[in-house]
Amino acid sequence: MTGGSVVVEGLTRRFGALTAVRELTFSVAAGELFGLVGPDGAGKTTTLRMLAGVLRPSAGDALLGGRSVAREPDHVRPQIAYMPQRFGLYEDLTVRENLSFYADLYRVPRAERPARLERLYAFSNLGPFQDRLAGKLSGGMKQKLSLSCALIHRPAILLLDEPTFGVDPISRRDLWLILTEMIAEGVTVILSTAYMDEAERCDRVALLNEGLVLALDTPAALRAGLEGAVVAIRAEDARRARDVLRQLSDIRRASLFGETVHAVVAEWVGADSLRRELSAAGVRVLDARRVEPSLEDVFIQRVAGEEAHA
Amino acid sequence: MRDAITVRDLTRRFGDFTAVDAVSFAVRAGEIFGFLGPNGAGKTTTIRMLTGLLAPSSGSATVAGLDVGTRADAVREVIGYMSQKFSLYGDLTVAENIELFAGLYGVTGARYDDRRAWVLAMAGLEDRTDRLTAELPLGWKQRLALGCAVLHEPAVLFLDEPTSGVDPLARRRFWDLIDGLSERGTTVLVSTHYMEEAEYCHRLALMNRGRLIALDSPSGLRGSLASAGSLRGSSDVGDMGDVGVRSSLEDVFVELVRREGGAVVG
Amino acid sequence: MSGMGISLTRLLAVSRKEWIQLRRDPRSMALAFVLPLLMLLLFGYAITWDVRELDLAVLDQDGTSASRSLVEAFEASGYFTVVERLEAYREADAAVGAGDAASVLVIPPGFAADLSARRGAAVQLLLDGADANSATIAFGFADAIVDGFSRRVVLEGRTVEPAIDARIRTLYNPTLESRNMIVPGLIGVIMMTIAAMLTALTIAREWERGTMEQLASTPATRVEIVLGKLLPYVAIGVLDVAVTAVAGVLVFGVPFRGSVVIFLGQTVLFLVGALGLGVFISAAAKTQLVATQVALIATLLPAMLLSGFLFEIRSMPPLLQGITYLVPARYYITATRGVMLKGVGPETLWVQAAFMVGFAALGLFAATRVFRKEIA
Numbered sequence: 001m002t003g004g005s006v007v008v009e010g011l012t013r014r015f016g017a018l019t020a021v022r023e024l025t026f027s028v029a030a031g032e033l034f035g036l037v038g039p040d041g042a043g044k045t046t047t048l049r050m051l052a053g054v055l056r057p058s059a060g061d062a063l064l065g066g067r068s069v070a071r072e073p074d075h076v077r078p079q080i081a082y083m084p085q086r087f088g089l090y091e092d093l094t095v096r097e098n099l100s101f102y103a104d105l106y107r108v109p110r111a112e113r114p115a116r117l118e119r120l121y122a123f124s125n126l127g128p129f130q131d132r133l134a135g136k137l138s139g140g141m142k143q144k145l146s147l148s149c150a151l152i153h154r155p156a157i158l159l160l161d162e163p164t165f166g167v168d169p170i171s172r173r174d175l176w177l178i179l180t181e182m183i184a185e186g187v188t189v190i191l192s193t194a195y196m197d198e199a200e201r202c203d204r205v206a207l208l209n210e211g212l213v214l215a216l217d218t219p220a221a222l223r224a225g226l227e228g229a230v231v232a233i234r235a236e237d238a239r240r241a242r243d244v245l246r247q248l249s250d251i252r253r254a255s256l257f258g259e260t261v262h263a264v265v266a267e268w269v270g271a272d273s274l275r276r277e278l279s280a281a282g283v284r285v286l287d288a289r290r291v292e293p294s295l296e297d298v299f300i301q302r303v304a305g306e307e308a309h310a
Numbered sequence: 311m312r313d314a315i316t317v318r319d320l321t322r323r324f325g326d327f328t329a330v331d332a333v334s335f336a337v338r339a340g341e342i343f344g345f346l347g348p349n350g351a352g353k354t355t356t357i358r359m360l361t362g363l364l365a366p367s368s369g370s371a372t373v374a375g376l377d378v379g380t381r382a383d384a385v386r387e388v389i390g391y392m393s394q395k396f397s398l399y400g401d402l403t404v405a406e407n408i409e410l411f412a413g414l415y416g417v418t419g420a421r422y423d424d425r426r427a428w429v430l431a432m433a434g435l436e437d438r439t440d441r442l443t444a445e446l447p448l449g450w451k452q453r454l455a456l457g458c459a460v461l462h463e464p465a466v467l468f469l470d471e472p473t474s475g476v477d478p479l480a481r482r483r484f485w486d487l488i489d490g491l492s493e494r495g496t497t498v499l500v501s502t503h504y505m506e507e508a509e510y511c512h513r514l515a516l517m518n519r520g521r522l523i524a525l526d527s528p529s530g531l532r533g534s535l536a537s538a539g540s541l542r543g544s545s546d547v548g549d550m551g552d553v554g555v556r557s558s559l560e561d562v563f564v565e566l567v568r569r570e571g572g573a574v575v576g
Numbered sequence: 577m578s579g580m581g582i583s584l585t586r587l588l589a590v591s592r593k594e595w596i597q598l599r600r601d602p603r604s605m606a607l608a609f610v611l612p613l614l615m616l617l618l619f620g621y622a623i624t625w626d627v628r629e630l631d632l633a634v635l636d637q638d639g640t641s642a643s644r645s646l647v648e649a650f651e652a653s654g655y656f657t658v659v660e661r662l663e664a665y666r667e668a669d670a671a672v673g674a675g676d677a678a679s680v681l682v683i684p685p686g687f688a689a690d691l692s693a694r695r696g697a698a699v700q701l702l703l704d705g706a707d708a709n710s711a712t713i714a715f716g717f718a719d720a721i722v723d724g725f726s727r728r729v730v731l732e733g734r735t736v737e738p739a740i741d742a743r744i745r746t747l748y749n750p751t752l753e754s755r756n757m758i759v760p761g762l763i764g765v766i767m768m769t770i771a772a773m774l775t776a777l778t779i780a781r782e783w784e785r786g787t788m789e790q791l792a793s794t795p796a797t798r799v800e801i802v803l804g805k806l807l808p809y810v811a812i813g814v815l816d817v818a819v820t821a822v823a824g825v826l827v828f829g830v831p832f833r834g835s836v837v838i839f840l841g842q843t844v845l846f847l848v849g850a851l852g853l854g855v856f857i858s859a860a861a862k863t864q865l866v867a868t869q870v871a872l873i874a875t876l877l878p879a880m881l882l883s884g885f886l887f888e889i890r891s892m893p894p895l896l897q898g899i900t901y902l903v904p905a906r907y908y909i910t911a912t913r914g915v916m917l918k919g920v921g922p923e924t925l926w927v928q929a930a931f932m933v934g935f936a937a938l939g940l941f942a943a944t945r946v947f948r949k950e951i952a
Contacts, residue, residue, distance in 0.1 A: 040480065054793050082793035105796050168349050169563050194476060195504075258510055299477070
C-alpha cells in the first residue's frame with residue numbers, strides 16, 4: 001500500500017521555447033506536508049497542475065499513490081483533490097449545490113454524505129451560509145468552500161495552489177486548522193505559497209526558481225544552511241542606519257522593515273562592532289541583536305544569489 | 311511635522327449598518343501608515359471616504375489639508391491610488407499604460423517626459439516598454455501600477471493590498487520603492503490583511519467591526535500583547551526577538567480581533 | 577478514457593449543475609425562450625413570397641378579340657394587374673428595367689389566326705429575374721392561365737361539357753400561402769442558431785471563469801461532461817420547438833398534418849447535432865466571445881441560405897448543392913415541412929433521419945475529441 005505517497009521523477013514541462021519546469025525530482029511520504037515556494041514564474045503552478053492531471057508533462061512522470069499521472073490519470077484523479085489558485089467553483093451555485101456537485105462527481109455514497117457535510121460545515125463555519133451563492137462569499141469563505149469541496153471524497157492527496165491567497169488572517173487560521181486536522185489523519189498535502197510563515201509550517205520545503213529546485217529540506221535545515229548571521233537593528237534613524245550598513249564591507253544585505261533594519265553579516269563578531277561603526281557614522285543605535293534567520297532570509301539569499309549569477 | 315491625514319469621529323452608515331464608527335487618527339507627512347483588519351472591518355469604507363469617493367455620514371477628515379466632505383474633487387487631484395486589482399490595461403503595452411495614466415492625471419509636456427522616464431527607471435521597465443502588460447510577471451506589474459499611481463507626484467498615496475501574492479524578493483523590492491517615496495515626503499496609507507505588508511509600516515491601525523481597536527508601531531503592538539501574556543499558538547516565535555515577527559504580528563491581530571468578539575462573517 | 581466506463585451519477589450531476597446555472601442566468605433564459613418566438617414573429621411577418629397583383633405590361637401586336645380575351649384572362653386571375661400598354665417590342669425591356677412592370681406579356685401578330693387554324697399559337701412572357709422567387713411564381717401563374725385559356729379555345733363552339741376536368745391544383749399548399757413554407761423552415765433556422773449559440777457558451781464560460789481547471793481534476797470524463805452539458809439543452813430545445821410550432825399554427829395558421837411524435841423525434845436528432853456543434857465550437861474557442869461569433873456565423877448563414885429555406889436547392893450551382901448536404905438544417909427543414917404540411921411519416925423521412933443521426937454522431941464525436949481536460 002503506497003497510500004498517499006507522491007514520487008516525482010524528472011517531471012518537465014515546456015511551453016514552446018520556455019521550459020517552465022525542468023526535470024523536477026522529489027518524493028513526498030504519505031501524510032507529509034510539503035511546501036513549494038519560489039518567485040513568480042518559478043514553476044509552482046505548472047508543477048501542481050501536472051500532479052493534478054490537468055496539464056500533460058512534456059517529459060518525466062509522477063506517481064501519486066503508486067499510479068502514473070502521465071499514463072493513467074483516470075486512476076489518479078479519484079484519490080486526489082486539487083484546489084487551483086483561481087477560485088474554481090461555480091459562483092452561481094450555492095454553497096450546498098457546489099458541495100453536492102462535487103460529491104456526485106466523486107460518487108460519494110448518499111448514506112455517508114450527511115455526516116461528511118456536517119463535519120465540513122463544522123470545520124469551515126460555512127453551516128449558516130449553505131444557501132448563499134458562492135459568488136457572494138468573502139475571499140476567505142470562498143477558499144474554505146473550495147477546501148471543503150476538495151475534501152468531500154476523503155482524498156489521500158491534497159494539492160493546493162496558494163490556498164490562502166486573498167484570505168484575511170482569521171479565515172487563514174481556519175484554513176490551517178482544517179489542514180492540520182487532515183494531516184493528522186494521514187492525508188498528504190502539497191501546497192504552494194508566497195508566504196514564508198506558511199512555508200515554516202511545512203515538514204519539508206522545495207525552493208523553486210525558473211523551473212529548478214534550488215533547495216529542498218526541512219525549514220530548520222534550510223535556515224541552518226544560511227551563510228552568515230542575521231542582525232536586527234533598531235536605530236533612531238532607521239533609513240540612515242540601512243544606508244550606512246550597506247556601505248560596510250562585511251554586510252551582505254540590509255533591508256528596512258518600518259522602524260527596524262535587518263542586516264546579513266558575513267561573520268558574527270558581536271553587536272558591539274556594528275554599534276561602533278554606526279555611531280561613527282552618526283547613527284544612534286537603540287538595539288542590535290543577532291536573530292535566527294527566517295525562511296524569508298533564506299529565500300532572498302538563494303533567489304537573489306541565483307539572479308546575481310544569471 | 312504637519313499631519314497629512316487627519317480623521318475625526320469619522321462615521322459612515324449604510325441604512326442600519328454602521329460600517330465605520332467614530333474613527334479618529336492622524337497620519338504624519340511622509341509616514342507609512344498601515345491599515346489592518348479582517349474583511350468587513352471598515353477599511354475599504356474608510357479609504358473610500360478619504361479618497362473622496364464616498365461622503366461621510368458624520369465626522370470629518372482632511373487629506374493634504376483638504377476637507378474630504380467639501381472638497382472631494384480637489385482631494386482626488388492630490389492623491390494616488392493603487393489597488394491589488396490592478397487598474398492597468400492588460401492589452402496595452404507598458405508605455406501605453408503610462409501614457410494613458412499621464413493623460414488621465416493631466417501630466418503633459420516636459421513634465422510627462424520626466425515622469426515617464428522616472429517611472430520606467432523606478433519599475434526597472436526601461437527595456438520593456440513595448441511589452442504587453444498582461445505578459446509581465448506579477449512583481450513587475452505591481453511596480454508599474456505603483457508608477458502609474460504616482461505619475462502626478464501625489465502628496466498622499468493609497469495602497470490596497472499592494473503586494474499580495476508575490477514572493478519575498480519581489481515584495482522587498484516593492485517596499486524599497488515605497489520607502490523611497492516616503493523618504494521624499496509622500497505619505498503612504500496601506501490597507502492590507504497581510505502581516506508581510508504590515509511589517510514595512512511605521513505605524514499600524516487595527517480596525518474591526520467599524521472601530522479602531524489599536525494604533526501603534528509594529529514593535530509596540532507586539533510588545534503590548536506579549537507583556538500581557540496573551541499570545542497563543544505562537545510556537546515559532548519563542549524569545550528570539552524579531553524572529554518570526556510575521557507570526558507574532560498575526561497573533562496580535564488575531565488576538566485583538568478575538569477580544570473584540572470576533573470578526574464580522576459574511 | 578481508460579476504460580472506466582461512463583458514470584450516470586456524474587453525467588446527471590453535470591446536467592443538474594448546468595440546469596441550475598441556466599435557470600439563474602436571465603440572459604441564457606431569454607436567449608432560449610424569448611429569442612425564438614421573437615425571430616418567428618419578425619421573420620413570419622417580414623418574409624412573404626405571396627405574389628399578388630403583379631404589375632403587367634402588355635404588348636398586343638395582334639389586336640384581335642382572341643388576344644384581348646387572353647389579356648382579360650390574365651387580369652381576371654387576380655395575380656396580374658395591367659399597368660401599361662406598350663406600342664413596340666423595344667419598350668418591353670425598358671418597362672422591366674425601369675421597374676414599371678415586373679412582367680411583360682407579348683402577343684405576336686397572327687395570334688388569333690394561329691389559334692383558329694389550330695396551329696398552336698405562341699405568346700411571350702418577359703419576367704424580371706432580379707426577384708427570382710416572384711419570377712418563378714409569376715411564371716407558374718402565367719402558365720396556368722395560358723393553359724386554361726387554350727383549353728377554352730379548344731373547346732370553343734362545342735356544346736358538350738368537357739369530359740375531363742383538368743384544372744390545376746397546387747398540391748399541399750393550395751393557396752400558395754408562403755407562410756406555410758416559411759414557418760416550418762424558420763423553426764429549423766432558429767433552432768440551428770439558438771442551439772449552437774446556447775452550448776457555444778457552456779465550455780468557453782468554464783474556461784474563462786476558471787471552473788474548468790477544478791472540474792478537469794475530478795474523475796469526470798470528457799464524455800460525461802459533454803453529454804451532461806447537452807442534456808438540459810436538448811430538453812430546452814424540444815420545448816422551444818414545441819412553442820414555436822404551436823405559435824406557427826396559432827398565429828400564422830400553418831397546418832400541422834403529420835404526427836407530433838415523429839416531429840419531436842426528428843427535432844431531438846437535429847438538436848443533438850446542432851448542440852454538439854455548439855459544444856465543439858465552444859471547446860475549440862475557449863473564450864465566450866469567439867465562441868458566440870463563430871457559432872453565429874457557422875449556423876445562421878448556412879441555415880438561411882443553404883438549407884432550402886430561402887432558395888431552392890435544385891436551382892443552385894452544383895458546388896453549392898454539394899455543400900448543402902453538410903448543412904443539417906437542410907434535412908430538418910425538409911422534415912418539418914414534410915410533417916407539418918404534408919403529414920408524411922417515416923416512410924419518406926427516414927432519409928432525413930439517417931442524415932441527422934450521422935450529423936449528431938459527428939457533432940458529439942468532434943465535441944468530445946476537441947474538448948481536452950487540459951489547461952494548455
